[in-house]
Structures are given as structure tokens and as C-alpha cells.
Amino acid sequence: MAHIKLNQGLRRIEVSKLEIENDLAFEHFDRLPADQRDAEFIKAFYIGVLALKQDRLAAFMARTNNELGTELETLKMMYEMKAELFAKSTVKGAEAELHIHEYLTKLVAENDHSDEIELTGNSAGSIPKNKTGDLLCHVNGNAGRKVVIECKFDKSIRLGEVEDVDWYGNKFDTALSQLIEAQANRECDQAIIVFDKSSVAPALLKTIGNISFRPKYGFIVIVDSLRSDYVNLGIAYLLARDLAAANPSLEVEHDLLLILMDRIIADANRLADIRGLVEDGIKKSQEVLSRLEQGCLSLEFCRAYLKKFLETGTLSRTDLLEFYSGKDLKLKYQPIHDNIMSLTNN
Secondary structure (H helix, E strand, O other), rough: OOEEEOOOOOEEEEEEEOOOOOHHHHHHHOOHHHHHHHHHHHHHHHHHHHHOOOHHHHHHHHHHHHHHHHHHHHHHHHOOOOHHHHHOOOHHHHHHHHHHHHHHHHHHHHHOOOOOOEEEEEEEEEOOOOOOOEEEHHHHOOOOOOOEEEEEEEEOOOOHHHHHHHOOOOOOOOOHHHHHHHHHHOOEEEEEEEEEHHHOHHHHHHHOOOEEEOOOEEEEEEEEHHHHHHHHHHHHHHHHHHHHHHOOOOOHHHHHHHHHHHHHHHHHHHHHHHHHHHHHHHHHHHHHHHHHHHHHHHHHHHHHHHHHHHHHHHOOOOHHHHHHHOOOHHHHHHHHHHHHHHHOOO
């Protein structure tokens, strides 16, 4: 009996009564808390599918032992390219949800908050058959104080101001409609919608910048998942949780709130722009260092062959071949390159 079925209408893989007997897998999942195993299984599944699509797994298993190190290095490079591969695939949004969950869990821990953050993208909410709202955050574990986060990695999504909505035309998702829908579906007062820099409509990116707050709707945030940069989301989340945790009995002056929020977000956007300039500067400096080191290695390499020529009066065919191909220059340069790249981690 087949355990794997494909739902062609919903484009889903359905698994029923499947048991896996594998010591390596069991030991890995046995070390994880029960509430993290589902997300880890999905991540492992995605990585496995990518490996199979690269047609590397079968070749890897067939190699002899003396080639094992080379294959391990190949697989390592594949994993390092994972984010870029996901960016070009239909699983990017689901993978991003896992990364965002991990990021927010770490963020609340660093800020000594006791927020509970759960992945809800695969479960329906208050609206029947509606799964809008990918993460639900209970502020300090309070079921009545919640922030919902919707991930929308789609270039077709526009802002959707109410005056621009065509009530008589075809209905489609917008950033603002998704914020309203997520709040209604997850019964929250505060909502965040997340777009990725690599897959967002240029017009929306230009309008939003890094973070935008729309009263009555929520926060619109741009992240960069390829670089695992979720700082903008972190800023928006901390603001959203403060709003969610506010005393509901207070008479809030909304005009003053908007002034404060506008100033905070303006400063956050300014800092994000500065950070981008610094990172660009670092990249350019690393490129300069790389070229300098390559130049030094090349000079020494050429000098060695010149010295040999002056001492012997000739160079063999083998010498010329080695000189032409650069012999082991690339191998010598690799640790230098790694050292230059590691400067940003110190």
C-alpha cells in the first residue's frame, strides 16, 4: 500500500501511516524537543529533495572511499547554496517561515520576553478553510495578546490602498488585504506581513523601503532571506508586541501614536540604509584585499619561473604547462580567501 499520495488539485504531498526505521534519523530527532520535530522534518525533506534534484546523491553513494572527501565538499557547497536554490523554488515561502520562526524565538529570548511563537501556516484559523497567518505569537504567553505574521513572497502583490480596490473586478491579494485577513483569521489586533527583497514588486519595495506602519492594518516589512537578514522584522515585531501588550482600557491618542511610530520607523529605515552602505563597503574592501593578495601570489609565481629560466637558460614543456595553467596558485590562494572572508565574522 502506497503511503505517499499527490493531491493534484491542491498540489500537495499527503503522507499517511508512514514509519521510518533509520538510526541516524532517529538519533537526530531524538535530540530535539517534541514541538520542533515537525519543522525539522519539513526542513530535512526540502534539503533531501534539493539534493535529489541536483542528481548528486546517487553519485555520492557510488564513489570510492578515496573520493569521499571531494564529495563531502560538494555536498557542503550545495547546502551553502540552499538559500539561493530556495529563492528560485516554490518552497521558498515555507522555508522562510522556518527561518523566521527560528529568528523570532532567538529574538524574544535575547530580550528576556516569554512570548510563545508557533507555526500556523498549515492550519485553518477562525475563518473556515482559511490558513492566512503563518506565525502566531502570544505576547508573554497571553492568549489574548497576539501578533500574527504573514509571509508573502510574491512579486504580484501590490500595496492595495482601499481607494484603489476594484470592487467589481477580479479579487486578488494585496499587502493591506492580507493584513486584515490575517488579523481576522487569527483573531489578533496586531499583524505583520513580510516580503522578501528578492521577490517583491518593485513598486511596493519603493513605497515601503524597509518597514512601514499602516494604522488599522499593521506593519509591512522587507527582509533579505538570501542573507538571513531579518533585522527589519525584528524591529517591527518588537513594536507590534508592545502595541499588543498595551493596556486596552487606556484612551490612546492615535494621532500622537502615529507621530511616535513614524519617527521610530523613519530612524529604523535610516539605520537599515546605513547598514547597507557599511556592508557594501565591506564587500568592496574584501574584493580589494582579494585582488591584492592574488597579485602578490602571481608576482611570486612569475618570479619563481623567471629565476629558474635565468639559472638554467630554458624552461621545459612541463614548466611551460605548469606556468600556463597557474599550477597550484588556486590552492595556495584558497586559505587566504577564507581568511579575508572571515574578517566580517570577527
